[in-house]
Amino acid sequence: MSVTKEQTNVEAQAIAAKKAAKKVSLLSTEEKNEALHVLADHLEQKFQYILDENEKDLQVGRDKGYEEAYMDRLSLSKERITDFADGLRQVATLEDPTGKTISNWTLENGLLVEKVTVPLGVIGMIYEARPNVTVDATGLALKSGNAIVLKGGSSALSSNKAIVQVMHEALGNTKIPKDAVQFIASTDREATQQLFTMKEHIDVLIPRGGGSLISAVVNNATVPVLETGVGNCHLYIDVEADVEKALNILVNAKTDRPAVCNALETAIIHKEWLEKNSEKLIQTLKEHGITVHGDETALKYIPNSVLANEEDWANEYLSLDLAVKTVNNVEEAIDHIEAYGTKHSEAIVTENKDTAKLFMSLVDASALYHNASTRFTDGGALGFGAEIGISTQKLHARGPMGLPALTTVKFLMSGNGQIR
Template sequence: MSVIEKHTSVEAQAIAAKKAAKKISLLSTEEKNEALHIIADTLEKNTSRILHANERDLQLGKEKGYDAAYMDRLALSKERIFDFAEGLRQVAKLEDPTGKILSNWTLDNGLLVEKVTVPLGVIGMIYEARPNVTVDATGLALKSGNAILLKGGSSALSSNKAIVEVMHEALNTTKIPKDAVQFIASTDREATQQLFTMKEHIDVLIPRGGGSLINAVVNNATVPVLETGVGNCHLYIDVEAEVEEALNILVNAKTDRPAVCNALETAIIHKEWLDKNKEQLINTLNEEGITVHGDETALSYFPDAILANEEDWANEYLSLDLAVKTVESVEEAIDHIERYGTKHSEAIVTENRDTAKIFMNLVDASALYHNASTRFTDGGALGFGAEIGISTQKLHARGPMGLPALTTVKFLMSGNGQTR
């Protein structure tokens, strides 16, 4: 197939998605919910088929030498498939975000004005590795009345193709046309580049993956972008932090799933707290197999630590490596986050409410935690059902993006012959 033919194919998919989006916008909430349940059931019934495809991707990943964090994001299991199927059912339970009258008023001339939520239209999703995104993004798009154009990474090509084939089979038995879910199977980079400029067919692009992918989309797209961000997440352990609570939060945030974007990457520790509790902290880190990359002060506490450099402070390790920065005040901790944070998720452990208030008010991030793990920055954990990504920007949507983030508004006016 020539490059021109490939591009024509991608454009044809976008056009088909746009036509399908108009049909979805006319469906009732019940019809959309029924479709989500049918997709969920069909995915579960085809678990072995999806896992077989995933095995091909995992084998290729091993041959290409992908690291453990990447392989974890790529891998599926029966439990993971059932989890994202259940996520669709949870989305079906959520309130329909479209058709809501946000406000209304009547002008002096009798003209009724209503501000109403409507679907965005066609969502272009560009993402890496995680096949679960294929399902999560589709579920949220369909429930909010949108069509979706999926461009997954080549590393998960077999898995994503199998998942979309199963979803298409399910959609054939529903009121939602299967053209509402388009998957670009081409691994040609130029096919991806074409998505950046199809403003006439695509209403918004959402990149989800590493920094290089996100930057490529943000810097090159003429289609509006809902920017998601990498997660260089910090935990500040204040001088007034309760010891067991701090250690439990640190371990959970770092080790529960190290390869995800809301995992902890840097611990900022007040020097006084470290003086008092170094033995417990060292023992905890050793028990969990965590490798410390510390500043010069931290190295005097941690005998096996590696001296941290600029790259460590900015790094999203996605592993059991942890950068450790020592400070003498909450203001110093905030300054460090301001310099190296990615506006994703930041946490403080302290029993001092005034200190916590300073931290929560001054740190610029989409999600902030007082005495809790950063691992809760997740659509499912926060009650949104699935999520389409974590937005670190400030326009339209911020934080975990659930159904409301995939809508916009229309102003509807009703009169009886008014003119101006």
């Protein structure tokens, strides 16, 4: 098979990133922090240029009839760009994760052993219609001493190119080389897939987006993958749930930003609680424009509901649609989550501590909540600064991935001529 020009360019970009990564790894914390502030200031100053380019993507989206949730993820505003910048400044305040001595000891022969944290090297980031990822991922990569190769979705091409151009201009005034941030502007599928197999240049791949994108990367990559997951998130309302807490949490988790991965998709409700509190629930759902896809029991208590099918239990709606499953006890709720959950974020509302403990112990997910909204599964909300993704796997990193997830370790041995 012949090699296209785009594929050649991708390899050249990866090689440049690898060389730049060595330089970034040698920078001091102060130099990296200064660079992040320069990036933040420049993004704010150039906001109108970024918005003009973003409008090109939005117009394409309108012409192609993209769904509202997708357009929300794609859309930028001056306020969102300010949030990007503030996220970079917050990352600058966080502790540098590299160069930390995790442990050290001396062997009987006098050999000193140190286990220290170091950057991963070059991070390949593959994502869809979220221009904010371009900034968030870059900030985290640079602060943790890494270089990054970005491959955003074609639907955000103009937005991402503009953001990277602005960041490159800013990096010209810092100690970080421009080559540490690479953006693959090609829409060639084969060029994109080339990232999957460049083990000699890319140290880790992080896919962030829908299920099909993540599956494609996980199933085809020979480069190690830090797997992020789709968010089919559940809220179990127990028979001993406080009504006000349950409704407030449901509304926040479902409606605050329906198109994000930590939004609620399925409410599992104890039948007795539903029977007692159906009127308040109905009023709440109506006030917030939530459409229910419920089982037969739910349909008896919630008028204007749609009968749910098997697809609804697994669906990540990313909208104001909500699946409602009724159960007789917490064990049935746990079983439902086990069958349909994506190991992202799961919540229980109950005043019974034993029930909460059972739920938190048996449900397999990266983030679990008792009497709180799933919307807190976010690097910024949990104090990590911007996040590079939410890992639903169990090796290396799990949950919102902040700076520590972008490091690995080295063993450093110092001796005085010891041999074995």
